[in-house]
Amino acid sequence: MPESSWSGAEERVPTDDHVAYGGFHGAASRRHLLLPVLHAVQDSIGWVSHGALNYVSKRIPVAPAEAYGVATFYDLITTEHMPARVARVCDDVVCKAGDGNKLISDLEAELGPENTANGESMWVRSACLGHCEKGTVAFIQRAGEQALTIAPATADEIAAVLRGDSVTTNTPPVPAPFFTALTKAHTMGAAAVRNEVVASGIRGRGGAAFPVGVKWNGVANAPGDTKYVVCNADESEPGTFKDRWLIEQNPFALIEGIAIAAFAVGASKAYIYIRGEYREAEDLLASALEVAGSDLDVDIEIRRGAGAYICGEETALFNSIEGFRGQPRQKPPFPTQSGLFGSPTLINNVETLAAIPGIVTDRGAAFAQIGTEESTGLKLFCVSGNVGNPGVYHVEFGVTTRELINLAGGANGEIQAVLTGGAAGSFLTETQLDVPLTFEDGRDSGISLGSGAIIVFNTDVDMMEITHRIAEFFAHESCGLCVPCRVGTTRQLDIVGRMREGSDTQTDRRDLDNIGWVMRDASICGLGHTASNAVESAIRIGLIGSDA
């Protein structure tokens, strides 16, 4: 409890009459606590009132206007009064290909319209929640109780949780870890470990495909006493769920990978930034860290996102951890020089870091033998939509999209379209289905591998609706920092909306081209650069518009 009524104690203590401590000195060093504190308030109360926000502002402290700016940035933090239980129900592209629309109409019939408080509960539509292999999905925030995910979800199950029915969740037991690769890394020495990573040829699995060894050496060689390792587990690309799956399968592979990375670049502190809707995976990671913690030289801390796609962008993620709005920074400086808290920072995706123990154990050369020359190793692909067995497929680089679809049990019905790379990716043409999925082939033929999402749509799916949903997604997720993206994503949505209503004019087509061009050319970060990919490719190959 606070010691003084000035810091929140109920009763005055005698010294309160003549002295109070607080203030902003050193506040910068506590600013990073803002988002965890807002989460704590949101979790226990169900929303963050202005009174609570003021109190938080005073205790951190941070200017109330800035705290408000942060609180209102994130979807999972609400500064308006909210019912105690709120179900966020996915209606994104993969769910739409499946039973998502039916679930939404069931909910409307059973619980009334979305975004309308119904006693102590409410439901709203949500962007992809990252459980695409299971079918429909709902993420339910509950004031005072653990948030939970239901997948596959039915309207009845969602309604039961919203009524307050108790739910039994069983956290799977966490086995004892064996950090053999980490032990080997310590024997080899930091430089040798980095050499193995370079030799493996591994490229980042988060979507940008940057050579991992170059990054590691960059951070190791950057001047500065304090360095950080950050694991990007903010998996929010629609149709992508491999990082969640990896954590669920084996959290220790990730933890060991982070520990090796920290050792190799000279960091003693690491963060795992996990998306806010992955509560179950977060719990699993936390349990695993508890088991593993004492064996590690690095302090690994989990930071929870709060529902913002943009925070998957590395510099936006840093800002989010630091307690600011999760908006991207100008680059350069690059994170290897000035990243988290202004220090040299190694930031890698979950899949990348989880591959590291294997590289250390089997040597980089062995890893480089797998796949192709430029795309080494195995890759996780998330195959979802209208296929027989949606799921994560761990395959050698070089398979084609068609092969992957066959591996996933083949298409249900006739294939109408395939989207790779999620919302930021593009729809494939028929011939592109047979292009090997490698970085080099993708680059040459204009296929974005992105995060490894492959979404299959059969001829029953309304592609106009899908494209519109993608445009809606970007208009919602644009962080608003730079004008091209802020205005462009909204204008794109306007035009796609008109197309959905049957209008398809030359002016609109030309405007879409210009908007796409400006966003690619002038946006600060990857969100704006890729926000027009799907819409443009859908038009190009005739999925939507008057040519469709």
Added chain:
Amino acid sequence: MLGAGGGTSSYKEIETTDLIILWGSNARNAHPIFFHHLAKGVRNGAKMYTIDPRRSESAEWADTWLGIDVGSDIALSNTVAREIITAGLVNTEFIEHSTSGFATYAESVESWTLERGEEITGVPADAIRSFAHDYAKARTAQLCWTLGITEHANATDNVLSLINLSLLTGHVGRWGSGLVPIRGQNNVQGGGDMGALPNKFPGFQDVTDPDARAKFEATWETSVPVEPGWHISQMIDAMESGDLTALYVIGENPAQSEADVGRTRKLLEGLDHLVVQDMFLTKTAKMADVVFPAAAGWAETDGTVTSSERRVQRVRKALDPPGDSKDDIEILTMLAGKLGHDWELQSAEAIWDELRSLSPMHAGMSYDRLEALGGLQWPCPDENHPGTPFLHAWLWEDPMPREPAPFSVVRWVPPVDPLADDFPIRLTTGRRLDSYNTGVQSSGYRSPIRADAVLDMTKEQAADLDVAEGQTVKVTSRRGSIEVRVRIVKGLRRGLVFMAFHAPDEVDVNRLTIDAWDPKSGTAEFKATAVRIDKIPEG
């Protein structure tokens, strides 16, 4: 003393200094423009102390609030001085080079142990100690104050005691360290600079100085009285003694703003002739024989204003004044004509250029330069001079170009209006964010946070008095009584209540305050009144 005049520092300095002290100031509410510079300093990592009987809105931003008892400022500053001296934290080199009278001063504060300081101020000894050490050790420090220091019967001594601290530590005369009396209006500084003081010509030239007199008399083609005039508290006394029978009031509302206002009003009514020149028909104007409707200085006239950082800036006319109201220059020129002096109506710039020819510290400030440079900070003696961001750099020059700065021995005396069994509670007054002074310029606007006509007290105090929020109580001082509604707040304590003075028509707080004034500055003791609070019997 370092010489009267203005704050030593630039706003930019508080944005980059290491330590900010806000002493007797609720700048967040009363000086919001200054406070936004201060907030930048806090954001840039400065540590901040506030010293104020109330834990004010400004104090909420401070790392440490020292809640002194009303009127114990000198007790605190002397204690801080003794602690700095005994802890060996004085800036010896600076004291030897730039100051005089240290030994006598050190002796005078010798009795102010931390324990005695705690006893008189109420502030725990360890908090005083931390403050003393932080101030002495800071690389740079800005010591800022406002009316909590100056609206006391010992105002000048209060200020001197703060200057002492800056001399002790060398926190003056260099970038980042200085003494900052914050001004409450955009042009309070300018008013003094232009000679609206009873003993000064423009540019702080003394009216008793024969050379200055000769210069002004030659230019003005008239003789200037040899004796300094009266300041406002003296004028009120002169009205009472019958020496002052006619009064010309420009832009002031003494019928509501003076301490012990009941007395002031009676005296104003007794004048032979009262002339008021104002934008609004104030309570004083309503009492006047003649009212000159004036233009708004910030939108309807051309001219200059001078801010707390001594920066002279241009103001430009955007609108014609409504109705018969006129620019002050025009009113004064017409009045001169009626009094037999055929002055030519001059532009603001022409008058400014005359001022520049007479006031050396303004000489370099042509309208063109003020325009081009976004204002200039005085002194600016010639047209190649860049202006002066901070004063008293000479203290650090070697050899010293002037006499060293003297320490002043200042003695703590309790407030003039003592607490007693029949007046056991201390009332202090101040401003709120959304109202301005007597409300002439602000009460016409609605505000969602306005709470002018209330008496603030803590819930503990209310419980002692057995009153509830919203209940009307009778507040009585040795001079009068008023009725006012109670509001419960946190930032006070038992025995200390607070009122704003913005709504004199509803709650005439200055009926309670004491008009004892500081003989050196003429400022009245608005900040320390002894009162009794009584429940009003129901029915």
